[in-house]
Amino acid sequence: MANDDIWILGIHMTKFGKHPDLDVVDLAAEAAMGALDDGGVGIKDMGVLAAGCLMMASAGIGQQLQKQIGQTGIPVYNVANACATGATALRTVIMAVRAGECDMGLAVGVEKLSGAGLLSGGSRKSDDDTWTRHGRYGAVAPVDGRIGTETMPGVFAQIGMEYGHKYGGTSFELFARISEKNHSHSTLNPLASYSKAMSLEQIMGDMMIAYPNTRPMCSANCDGAAAAVIVSDAKLRTLDPDQRRRAVKVSASVLTSDPWEESCQVLPDVNTLTRNAAKLAYEQAGVGPEDLDLVELHDCFATAELVHYDNLMLCPVGGAVDFFESGATWRDGSKPVNVSGGLESKGHPIAATGIANVWEVAHHLRGEAGDRQIEGATVGLAHVIGLGSACGIHILEKAAG
């Protein structure tokens, strides 16, 4: 009998990296058609489309995509939720299918960022000719660089340092070793932007961006897209055995925003909303962190990966440093984290990221991850954070039998 389970029927990601000959819609189309093909369905089977491209948030990327792959008149949701945009698109389709509005839908995330420079955030207009108050702080001049930093590497550096202050044990070298792990993992991922191993010396000796994050410890700007086809349980039961066998169950789909915390006005709190999302996700899925065979988490910076070990409850509270030091998060450890290479080497085409991490986990659950397959993987978790803030978590399970 059909239940309200939700499944990924098809999923695809493009190569992440430089695609000078493809425009944003080309990339989105490649991912979308790839996902449809992977699921053995067509655009006319889709009842809803959710699409995101953060750099073109008002451009109607969903409808632009339809012009290239099929204008079927279905509802389109163009979504924007910072770095959680892809996860938000995916969850939008999941909600529509779960609500019974349709039995299949398509989620797409795409971004073209190569050559965009570092994802620094912050901006400094030149000072006005006269000091005049502007904005909610009544600032007479731009404050980035004068009252702390608005740059992403700097914000996330402080997030890692704050964890170190609270629990101890962090150092420049520790954070660099997290990056060393992810760059090492990336050597097995042919779709990664950068797939070269980097030594600790290379990482620590590279250009400092915001201490303790050097350049290879920051997420890599690149082009890329990812897409997924979502199907209801009832519909899946009508499909071919091979489609059913490769379907991956979405055991949890959670989106949270940042609840008020004392210091969140001065340093974004990426911890509380991730912990809240993780709790909800484990509840929905009926699994615990101990059940996870692999985790793709939002290592937008090496300093961020550390705090999310704790936020996702992969380790005891305050125990992230010991957890990493134990080797658990390497691909041959007890809790492999970012075997794709993570955002630091696979790359971070913003809106694609929240579907690409689901693709990675799904690939392992299907046993199709090739050289980097985590053997026997049956449960995995994909996590993204968008500053502002939004957190998306999806827990995926291998199809039974």
Next chain:
Amino acid sequence: MMAEKGLVGGLRARPIRATSSTWITTGNVGYGQGHGSANETSDERGGDQLSDQITLVDYLELGDDPHLVANECRACGARFFDRRNACASCGKTEFKRVRIAGDGEVRAFTIVSFAAPGVPVPFVAALVDCDGTSVRANLINVEADPDHVSLGMKVRLATYSLGEDSNGTEAIGFGFEPQEAHDNGK
């Protein structure tokens, strides 16, 4: 014009010219005589335009003892440096202005070496715990390197000049400096 004057390092105990009649030091000494007008920066936007100093942000108050102020929710005590339509913690709408402690402890920092064009680097950005209220600021009057900045470091509020505009009005910013004096070649 209006170039930043020594945002990082080098200013300690060196008085910088504020106006024709007063001197500011960047330590906790605050202001010299004759600057009553700067006290009125707090509630009225633009009310300080006639004085010859203006604070970088509304929530910095000058006078004899420069300090930060916050809008504190009367219902739950949550504090905000900016104007809020309602409290982000509890949704109530009544606030009072409260003074923030000038002494604090560095709870997190980063040394920014790569920033938007126009932002002088390197500089130290920090989260400072001021007696339970978290403040974002640069650490100033300290070398911007990991040997001179540490987690848990005790710091205190300090002000500095951003320079004068075309009307001769000087903008005053703030940062935090180490409580324990470093030698810094002095």
